[in-house]
Amino acid sequence: xPAFVEVLNRFSLEPGRLEGWIVQGWVKPLRREDDGEWxxxxxxxxxxxxLCELTEMELGDEAMPVVLSLLDQLYATRAVLxxxxxxxxxxxxxxxxxxxxxxGSKDPETR
Numbered sequence: 001x002p003a004f005v006e007v008l009n010r011f012s013l014e015p016g017r018l019e020g021w022i023v024q025g026w027v028k029p030l031r032r033e034d035d036g037e038w039x040x041x042x043x044x045x046x047x048x049x050x051l052c053e054l055t056e057m058e059l060g061d062e063a064m065p066v067v068l069s070l071l072d073q074l075y076a077t078r079a080v081l082x083x084x085x086x087x088x089x090x091x092x093x094x095x096x097x098x099x100x101x102x103x104g105s106k107d108p109e110t111r
Contacts, residue, residue, distance in 0.1 A: 004039075007048060
């Protein structure tokens with residue numbers, strides 16, 4: 001797991017910017033208790049990359065929590081749909097076909 005300085009270097013960030021994102025709770029790295037060093041997992045690195053991209057798009061700090069919340073909801077929905085797809089794969093073919101027919105139906109009575 002990369003440490004704070006490595007993340008600064010990887011994304012060409014100023015320390016205050018990354019610290020601000022941590023304080024805001026937009027990035028949640030692990031912090032070692034003995035020396036307070038921050039360590040970033042793959043999710044943290046992806047979040048930092050996203051924040052860098054949104055900052056380059058000149059998304060203001062006031063809008064950032066709204067955008068991050070919406071993106072988090074979207075990713076959570078995708079994860080649920082993926083698990084649902086996996087569950088459907090384990091159903092008998094006739095049950096799977098019936099479920100998919102209802103899900104794909106545009107008729108509100110079958111939903």
